[in-house]
Amino acid sequence: MDNKQEQHILLWKSFKSGDWEAYTSLYHAYYRSLNNYGHKFTKDLNLIEDAIHDLFVSLWTNRDNLGNPISVKNYLYKSFRNTLFRKIKAESRFFDLQDDNSIPFEISYDQQLVLDEDENRLQQTIKDVLYKLPARQQEIIYLRFYDGLSYEEIAEVMCIHVSSTYKLLYKALENLQQSLTIVSIGIVDVLVKILNGRTDLATPSASNVYPPDFY
Amino acid sequence: MSNQNYAQYTLTDFLEDDSFIQWVINGDAKSNVFWQSFLISYPEKDKVVQEAASIIRVYRKQVIFTNDDHREKVWNRIDASIPKRTVSPTKTFRLPLYFKVAASIAILIACSVMLWTLKNNHTTVVTTSYGEVKAVTLPDQSIVMLNGNSTLTYEDSWDNRAAREVWIKGEAYFDIRHLNQDTAFVMPSERFIVHGNGIDIRVLGTSFNVKSRRNKTNIALLSGKIEVSYADSASVPSGGLVMMPGDYVEYSGQKLLIKKKLLRPHKAATWTVREITFTDPSLNDIMETLQDNYGYAINVEDKDMMDMKIEGEISVTSIQELLSLVSTTLSIRVEESGKEIIITRK
Known part of the structure; x- marks a missing residue:
């Protein structure tokens, strides 16, 4: 991971000094993850592709004025998100022009993917909880658990304060935890089974699976 | 990262922790060592750690667009939107003479440095003294924990065309970086081979413990998959013994003595956190470890005593603790004087 980041910083530097090859490499390195991220906000491929197009054209045109970001991924995510949001808002009359919160964020799970029964049930619980969360909280969870960004990085990408990131994620996790408790009988079984598949611990009784402060 | 803080963590705390998330997502060798040793020190945290990890893993199994x-x-659209790039015409200009001289000297130096490094393709030898445990980072960032009185040998630089190879004498715990991307095609440099005592272990990326002492080699596999073969057999692919996680094998020279499933495979690597553990050991097993890892001389009144066995698990943090435990459990007298242990009947 670190190696990749460093490698991309080097690509960024060569691109800034006018290296077309480095620029091409950056496009290919981020094409997939930008599409994946964009697809959570809108299913309209034209909007996503337009945003990627605009982002990369403006990168090349403004390369002399670009700084050296700490992380290339962060910089690209942030710029891509801004560009895409502008397009989504312009496209639709339904979204409030001032309010980013009105833009949805949806992840989806593949029905074809073969999961075992236990993973399936855990996934169902996660889905139930996530789909009820406000879009921005879902986005934070995605950036955190899928892309592995830190609070600071998420704050930068989403243009919010670091403290808000903490708060939003905490709320989201609290929601998740509460739902896990509500369905605890079911979920405890699931977790215990998953655990036993991985470790050699004796099966704990349902009541001591969570630490005392969990309830 | 501090063990102490994590010991207080709840499910939510783990899900909020940067290095925990990085470990679940990327799982590199360094964090594997950290979290495995954390779980060894705080086994009561195992459940909550696995829960948090399952939540992240299951969450990540989503549709990727x-x-x-x-x-x-x-x-092509981007390319078309960018104004045609002007190719700067190649200019020719004369170099001043002193520059030419300087350049040729530089080339000469560069060549001799290259020749010198080619000739001196150095190997690194890491040796531990009795009772010492060392962490070694290999050129590919894989991590090896080396137990006392052991030697690890490897070449300084690993090129991309050959397999990664190390030689081990003594005991070591390996956490190998997984380089293979395409399981259908394994590049030579993605292979990792451990040579020890007539036995070769071939791996892709995994963690395991090897003990190669007294012409005996034992291997405990914690995660991943490895293949064990004899050093002199021509390297026939898949001609060896394939081990799965939790498997344990013991060889004497090149003869397979024991193959079994370990109940708690991670116990095989507890020495990496300075814990001395045994499962159903004989007095002989314990004394051999004291000789091999800590350099004690053993003086026993009656050889038959060495066959006495302690049933169950022993887990101690010091030799003094171990000796007093052995003495009370087997009701024998065990005295330590300097680097000698004297065992007599009571």
Whole structure:
């Protein structure tokens, strides 16, 4: 991971000094993850592709004025998100022009993917909880658990304060935890089974699976 | 990262922790060592750690939209939107003489440095003294924990065309970086071979413990998959013994003595956190470890005593603790004087 980041910083530097090859490499390195991220906000491929197009054209045109970001991924995510949001808002009359919160964020799970029964049930619980969360909280969870960004990085990408990131994620996790408790009988079984598949611990009784402060 | 803080962590705390998330997502060798040793020190945290990890793993099993079909199309659009790049005409200009001289000297130096490094393709030898445990980072960032009185040998630089190879004498715990991307095709440099005592262990990326002492080799596999073969057998692919996680094997020279499933495979690596553990050991097993890892001389009144066995698990943090435990459990007298242990009947 670190190696990749460093490698991309080097690509960024060569691109800034006018290296077309480095620029091409950056496009290919981020094409997939930008599409994946964009697809959570809108299913309209034209909007996503337009945003990627605009982002990369403006990168090349403004390369002399670009700084050296700490992380290339962060910089690209942030710029891509801004560009895409502008397009989504312009496209639709339904979204409030001032309010980013009105833009949805949806992840989806593949029905074809073969999961075992236990993973399936855990996934169902996660889905139930996530789909009820406000879009921005879902986005934070995605950036955190899928892309592995830190609070600071998420704050930068989403243009919010670091403290808000903490708060939003905490709320989201609290929601998740509460739902896990509500369905605890079911979920405890699931977790215990998953655990036993991985470790050699004796099966704990349902009541001591969570630490005392969990309830 | 501090063990102490994590010991207080709840499910939510783990899900909020940067290095925990990085470990679940990327799982590199360094964090594997950290979290495995954390779980050894705080086994009561195992459940909550696995729960948090399952939540992240299951969350990540979502649909990935790659839009690969349009990759070229979008690129062509970008390319078309960017004004034609002017290729700067190649200029010819004369170099001043002193520059030429300087350049040729530089080339000469560069060549001799290259020749020198080629000739001196150095190997690194890491040796531990009795009772010492060392962490070694290999050129590919894989991590090896070396137990006392052991030697690890490897070449300084690993090139991309050959397998990664190390030689071990003594005991070591390996956490190998997984380089293979395409399981259908394994590049030579993605292979990792451990040579010890007539036994070769071939791995892709995994963690395991090897003990190669007294012409005996034992291997405990914690995660991943490895293949064990004899050093002199021509390297026939898949001609060896394939081990799965939790498997344990013991060889005497090149003869397979024991193959069994370990109940608690991670116990095999507890020495990496300075814990001395045994499962159903004989007095002989314990004394051999004291000789091999800590350099004690053993003086026993009656050889038959060495066959006495302690049933169950022993887990101690010091030799003094171990000796007093052995003495009370087997009701024998065990005295330590300097680097000698004297065992007599009571």
